[in-house]
Each structure stands twice: as structure tokens, then as C-alpha cells.
Amino acid sequence: MVVLAKPPALEQISLLRSPEPGDYFAGIPAVDLAAPGAARAVVQACERFGFFKVVNHGVAAGVVDRLEAEAVRFFASPQAEKDAYGTASPFGYGNKRIGRNGDMGWLEYLLLAIDHASISKASPAPSSSLRDAANDYVGAMRRIARTVLEMVAEGLGVSPRGTLADMVVGEASDQLLRLNHYPPCPLLQSLMPNCSPTGFGEHTDPQLVSILRSNSTAGLQVALHNGGHWVSVPPDPSAFFVIVGDSLQVLTNGRLRSVRHRVVVANRLKSRLSMVYFGGPPAAQRIAPLRQLLGRDRDGEQSMYEEFTWGEYKKAAYRSRLGDNRLAPFHRQLPPAASP
């Protein structure tokens, strides 16, 4: 038997089975935010998958292209220059190390904090041109996040419509922008053609929503709510993907569930570049099911979660490993339903 050793650069990175080329899941819903009935479509997509793509979003291609070009330029710059913006703790440049608890992936990234509507002055943006491009991009992502969350509220019958959206776009909200670059890994792929490095290990996002845009290189996979089977998401650089996060799961008492997702680096030639906006609430925001979702009309439904603030959740999240179920410690033991 021949035992193949992993190249040293990959020693701490787990391998995944390479997806078959072009083997994409065709069922990801596409929601036209401008179409009649969009609110219902958003809620349905969130309930079924915790994930969908937004089309007809009105974001000018120039806004996306400019940030992508800045990101490509930054990631192509000499390693020593990039390291000057590291080591992502928590913000700045990071290489292979994700978070502080030993998670590793085949990627490099830039993680930037957002202060209300623009990149925080405290975040080390590599250039003023990247900062300007990121600010325009963040403006566009905040508009999508607001619309999506207003539609979630409307579709679930929660009023006012801004109940969820205000948590994310209001003053003191906790938003992030992450630029991820996944270079190809031809060495491994020629040694072990059926294996690919993990780019970003499986996880759920802790915030309310994340809005993800990538170039045309595939790699994102999501776990289906129905059975947990991993499926490959067809890339669509003209669209934005919405990811339901843990906080939205709790706020809706589990009606919407956060989606596990990961990135597999299977393309032998082309880099994947993703730009992800994370919409989180202010630190003091209480994260508990919205009262209207527990009201009398909902048959005395009880909260499935212990109460916490976003600040408390975030602190716990940042002590956890990427793949942990971060909501598990907050699940309530409910008394068995009374028999009729």
C-alpha cells in the first residue's frame, strides 16, 4: 500500500473530498427583491435553506468590481507587505489561521470592522483606495441587509418592519467586512486528485445575516437543513448570497435556522475571491425571540433559548472552534408539552 504524505504547507489543514466538476445543487432559491411577493419568498427560502441568492439587487457593477480589483491587488502584493496588516487579531490580514483557537484553512484574508456606515478608522485598511472602495461596497451591503431583514419581518408578520433591520444598520451595530482569497493548491490536487484542502471549515455565522459575493470560482458548499447533506453552490458573481446567522435563528425562535457552510478549494487553476458583509447588532442588544413570534396567536409558544446579549454571545463565539455548535449551550430544556 502506498501512503501519500501531505505537503508540509498543508499539514494542519484538513482535506475534503473534491466535488465532481460542475456538480452543482440546482435548488438554491433566487429572490428578486423588487418582485411582488418578495417578502414571502425571502421567508420561504430562509425557512427551507437558511440561504438564498438575491438577484435584481440594484447594486452597480462598478461598486463590486472596484472592491474586487482592490482586493486582488492587495492579495498579489509581497508577503511582507501583507504581513504588515496582520495578524488578524481580531482585525487586519490573516493567513491560514482563522480565529484564535487553532482553526486553519487554505486562504488568506482581510477582516475589517465597520463603524456605522464605513470602515472603522481603527481597522488597518491597506490603502485609501481600498478603504474608499470598501466604504461604497459596505453602503450597498447595508441596503441589501436592511431590505432582506425588513422582508423577513414583514413575511413573519412582525411590526414595525424595521424591528430586525434596525439592529443591523442602526447606530452602534456590530458589522464586519471580510475579503477572502483562496489560491489554488495544484500540488495537493496532483498528488491526491480526489482530495482538496479545506478553504474555510464548516461553521455557522454568529450574526443575523451575512451577504456574500464571490468571483466565478466555485468552492462554497452549504449543508441542507433537510438531512445535513453538503451541496455545492453554483457561483454567480452577479448575485449576492444571503446566509442566515445564529442570531436571526434565536430572534425568530428557530423558525429560521442558521446554515452550516464551508469552502473547498478544488479548482486547480483559479483563485476564489469572496467578499462577505456580516450584519450584527449592538453589543447590548438582547437576543431573544421577538415577542410577536411568541404571542397568544402562536399558541403559547415558548422561547427555545436562554436569553443573552450579542456582546455575551460574541464573547463565547470567539472562544469557540469554528465548527462548534455555538447555540447549543443556550438551548433551553423545555418541559414536555401537556397531553390533551
Ligand SMILES: C=C1C[C@]23C[C@@]1(O)CC[C@H]2[C@@]12CC[C@H](O)[C@@](C)(C(=O)O1)[C@H]2[C@@H]3C(=O)O
Ligand atoms: C474560529 C473562529 C473564527 C470566527 C471566530 C471563531 O472563534 C468562531 C466564529 C468565526 C466567525 C465565522 C463567521 C465570520 O467569518 C467571523 C468573522 C465571525 O464573526 O465568526 C469568524 C470569526 C473570525 O474569523 O474571527
Ligand SMILES: O=C(O)CCC(=O)C(=O)O
Ligand atoms: O468565502 C466564502 O465563500 C465563505 C466565507 C465564510 O463563510 C466566512 O467568511 O464566514
Ligand SMILES: [Fe+2]
Ligand atoms: Fe461564514
